[in-house]
Amino acid sequence: MINNLGVGYMEAQWRKDRVERAKQLVTSVRQYEAAGLYQVAETEVKKIIPE
Numbered sequence: 001m002i003n004n005l006g007v008g009y010m011e012a013q014w015r016k017d018r019v020e021r022a023k024q025l026v027t028s029v030r031q032y033e034a035a036g037l038y039q040v041a042e043t044e045v046k047k048i049i050p051e
Helices: 013-034 038-048
Strands: none
Touching: 013 038
């Protein structure tokens, strides 16, 4: 799972930021799916994995 993904202390800040952003997007996707907002969830997923 992405929530278990981590970066080391010595990693570049841009990498840490991207991992954190991906984790936040996954949290949003789960919330949207739980609310039945599948189109919005799909849009959020595309921010992580573009077509």
